[in-house]
Structures are given as structure tokens and as C-alpha cells.
Amino acid sequence: MNILSIESSCDDTAAAVVKDGRTVLSSLVSSQIEMHAVYGGVVPEIASRKHVEAISGLAGRAVSDAGLTKADLDAVAVTYAPGLIGAVLVGVNFAKGAAMALGLPLIPVHHVRGHIAANYITHPELEPPFVCLCVSGGTTAIVDVKSYTDMAVLGGTRDDAAGECFDKVARVLGLGYPGGGPMDRLAQGGDDQKYDLPVGRVAGAELDLSFSGLKTASLNLIHNARQKGEELDLPAFAASFGRAVSASLVPRVMEAAKITGYGKIAVAGGVAANSRVRHDLEAASAKSGDKLFLPELNYCGDNAAMIGCQGYYEFLAGNRAGWDLNAYATRDISLG
Numbered sequence: 001m002n003i004l005s006i007e008s009s010c011d012d013t014a015a016a017v018v019k020d021g022r023t024v025l026s027s028l029v030s031s032q033i034e035m036h037a038v039y040g041g042v043v044p045e046i047a048s049r050k051h052v053e054a055i056s057g058l059a060g061r062a063v064s065d066a067g068l069t070k071a072d073l074d075a076v077a078v079t080y081a082p083g084l085i086g087a088v089l090v091g092v093n094f095a096k097g098a099a100m101a102l103g104l105p106l107i108p109v110h111h112v113r114g115h116i117a118a119n120y121i122t123h124p125e126l127e128p129p130f131v132c133l134c135v136s137g138g139t140t141a142i143v144d145v146k147s148y149t150d151m152a153v154l155g156g157t158r159d160d161a162a163g164e165c166f167d168k169v170a171r172v173l174g175l176g177y178p179g180g181g182p183m184d185r186l187a188q189g190g191d192d193q194k195y196d197l198p199v200g201r202v203a204g205a206e207l208d209l210s211f212s213g214l215k216t217a218s219l220n221l222i223h224n225a226r227q228k229g230e231e232l233d234l235p236a237f238a239a240s241f242g243r244a245v246s247a248s249l250v251p252r253v254m255e256a257a258k259i260t261g262y263g264k265i266a267v268a269g270g271v272a273a274n275s276r277v278r279h280d281l282e283a284a285s286a287k288s289g290d291k292l293f294l295p296e297l298n299y300c301g302d303n304a305a306m307i308g309c310q311g312y313y314e315f316l317a318g319n320r321a322g323w324d325l326n327a328y329a330t331r332d333i334s335l336g
């Protein structure tokens with residue numbers, strides 16, 4: 001079954017063709033990062049406009065790059081939530097038009113479910129149930145993936161997402177947008193013990209997370225140093241910051257793995273590319289005996305291949321959208 005999939009929830013326009021939920025025949029991403037970098041973050045109106053310009057050509061190329069024609073497609077899958085509402089709407093409307101014109105079923109896909117499914121591309125042997133740490137610019141959650149389409153949030157951030165925290169701190173350091181990758185590279189070789197940054201916890205909710213304290217403490221530290229004319233040891237700061245983020249994420253996902261007892265842990269989303277988090281998860285899972293699944297780096301960030309993978313399982317579960325499909329800025333992952 002060949003699924004044309006569309007993703008436009010933030011600042012990447014993406015189209016892909018995926019066969020039977022696991023084989024990526026083509027995957028194209030048109031990034032708008034340069035457009036938004038001058039503003040230090042994503043400008044929603046610009047994102048929507050750029051999606052409109054890119055989406056049709058990108059979808060056409062995804063089909064031809066897959067070595068197919070439109071007649072070979074069996075369904076159209078699209079991210080319909082969560083994300084920037086105007087941006088998601090562009091993908092939803094394009095997908096509706098394509099599905100209607102081609103006489104194909106339309107499959108609605110939750111963006112974070114898509115991120116989780118990125119693991120199926122890298123690890124053909126991976127099947128639910130497993131626990132997944134979903135960490136991106138907008139989401140930080142520990143998800144119980146009971147089946148391909150039955151999921152529940154075990155814990156999540158009470159304030160900022162981990163990626164957002166990386167981006168805000170990186171911006172103040174002048175590292176550009178998005179800042180997670182540059183912070184990660186800066187941290188290599190830095191002394192991760194030099195700066196004592198707080199690791200947030202939520203009393204009475206052992207699987208929940210909090211990053212606003214780390215963000216504020218980091219920004220205060222940077223501003224104080226600047227006001228006093230002191231020079232920050234930037235690699236050490238970035239390494240200490242990475243250690244604090246990881247110390248918040250890793251023990252909680254390990255605890256979730258212990259509670260569920262699945263013996264399998266996956267990671268998803270842009271922050272899944274972080275070398276410190278990957279390293280600490282590898283060490284913790286080697287110790288606990290859980291099997292760890294990390295997505296390939298190019299499938300950690302937003303892409304449409306992951307939407308095509310999840311779309312296949314949504315289709316098998318009978319999940320179809322009507323022509324009245326709407327876009328949603330927020331939506332619980334358990335609702336699909």
C-alpha cells in the first residue's frame with residue numbers, strides 16, 4: 001500500500017511516499033529555517049505562506065522520486081494536529097484536495113504519533129508495546145505506546161518543552177535558531193560539572209517534567225555574567241545545560257519503562273538527536289536491560305515519512321477522515 005504523506009505543522013514543508021508503513025520510497029523536506037532565523041523563532045504567518053508556496057511541487061516530486069505515478073497511490077495521510085494552526089491547515093487542505101481529486105482515502109495523523117513512528121523506519125523489528133520519550137520543540141512527553149494506535153501519556157512537561165528550552169537559551173547566547181543542534185555541538189568536550197543548573201521535578205508526579213526553572217536559571221546565569229563582565233565558559237555551560245536536560249528526561253523514562261515492564265524504550269522528536277540524551281539513555285538502558293530504539297538522525301526532526309508510517313497503521317485501524325477534517329493546534333495523543 002503506497003501512502004502519499006504530508007507534514008506542515010511548523011516550519012518544515014514535507015512530503016513523502018511510504019510503502020506498507022515501513023519502507024520509505026521518497027522523503028522530501030523543504031526547510032524554512034533561514035526565513036525564521038532572522039526573527040529568532042518561527043513566525044506563524046510566514047510559515048503558512050511558505051507552506052502554500054512549497055507544498056504542491058514537493059508532493060509531486062515525492063511521487064516521482066518514489067518512481068511512481070499518481071495512479072500508484074492508495075491513500076493520502078496528513079498531519080492534522082498539533083501544531084501552528086495556520087501551518088497545519090495548509091497541509092490538511094492540500095491533502096484533502098489531493099485525496100478528493102485522486103479518489104483516495106484521507107488518513108488523519110497526530111504529529112507526535114508520527115514522531116513515534118519514525119522509529120519503525122529505522123528499526124523494522126520494533127513493534128508495540130513500548131515506552132516512548134517524545135521530545136521536540138513543542139512537546140515533551142513520556143508515552144505508553146500500547147499498540148500502533150492506542151497510546152496514553154504517562155507524564156509530560158508542566159511548562160516548557162525541552163526543545164523550546166534549548167532554543168530560548170541558545171538564542172540568548174547568539175547561537176541562532178533552532179538552537180538545540182548548535183548547543184549540542186558547543187557542548188562537545190565541555191566540562192559538564194562546571195555550572196550547577198537545576199533539574200526540575202514535580203512533587204507528587206514522578207513522571208512529569210518541568211523545564212521553566214532550568215530556562216530561567218540559565219538565562220539569569222548568562223545575564224549576570226554579562227553584567228559583571230565575566231566570561232562564560234561556553235562549552236562547559238552548554239555541557240552543563242545538556243547534563244541538566246538529560247538528568248530530567250532519562251530517569252523518568254527509565255521509571256516509566258520499569259512501571260510498564262515492556263522492556264522496550266524508544267525516543268522521538270528533534271531533541272532525540274541530542275548526543276547527551278542519546279548517550280545517557282544508552283547507558284541507563286544497558287544497565288536496566290531494556291532494549292533502546294533511537295531513530296536515525298534525519299528522521300528525528302519533522303518529516304513526512306513518519307506521517308506515512310503512522311498513517312498506514314491508522315488506516316489498518318479503520319481511521320479515515322471526511323472532507324470536513326479540521327486542523328487543531330492542540331490535541332491529546334490518546335485521541336489519535
Ligand code: KG4
Nearest residue numbers: 136137138163178180181270271274301302
Ligand atoms: O521535532 P522537531 O524538528 O520539531 C517539532 O516538532 O518541534 O524538533 C525541533 C526541536 C528544536 O527545539 C531544536 O532545537 C531541537 O529539536 N533539536 C535539538 C537537537 N537537534 C534539534 N535539541 C537538542 N540537541 C540537538 N542535537
